[in-house]
Amino acid sequence: MPKFRVSSMLAGTAVAALTLSGCATGGGTELPPAAFVSMQEGPGEEYVIGPLDQLTIHVWRNPELGADKIQVRPDGRITTPLVTDMPAVGKTPSMLAEDIRLQLSQYIEEPLVSVIVTEFAGTFSQQVRIVGATEKPASIPFRANMTVLDAMIAVGGLSEFAAGNRARLIRFDKQAGRQREFALRLGDLLRKGDSKANVMLQPGDVIIIPESMF
Secondary structure, three states: OOOHHHHHHHHHHHHHHHHHHHHHHHOEEEEOOOOOOOOOOOOOOOOOOOOOOEEEEEEEHHHHOEEEEEEEOOEEEEEEEEEEEEOOOOOOOHHHHHHHHHHHHOOOOOOOOOEEEEEEOOHHHHEEEEEEEEEEEEEEOOOOOOOOHHHHHHOOOOOOOOOOHHEEEEEEEEOOOEEEEEEEHHHHHHOOOOHHHHHEEOOOOOOEEEOOOO
């Protein structure tokens, strides 16, 4: 067999081995590490109301038109005095307050309305979902400056048979208009304390943790 054919076969075998090695560690590119302790906190994206959020609505000088502990229905709407089936999901509190103001302006002169979110569920686009081999898979509301470590603490860490270093993070890239996948090293983070394995999260992230095959 010619030498160049042997070299080509060896190169192909090496590439295949590297590909399998990449799959074994979870695949995908890695995100830059985040600090365990943030030196400076900053605000996140403006909050968007989701189904089952609880709201308090104030109408200045017209308390009878306000409402306490109004829960957004599963269909994404709310009903308050003089306001029936107002869509709330997908709006910021200030946007909803303006819509209620416009509705009430048919009955009273220049109403001043404020909307306060008192219990948070958020939309799926503002939650972080953790599924697979964890102690308690869950959807948790995203908060500003949240990291993978924060999310794993919230769900009780990895299960006994989790393959933490093969975990993946699924994220929708708004600029590219497509879904992207990143490798996570949750085993190194939680079992070895590797600070470089901690990464920042974004609203809507999904963390998938497979089980070990051994």
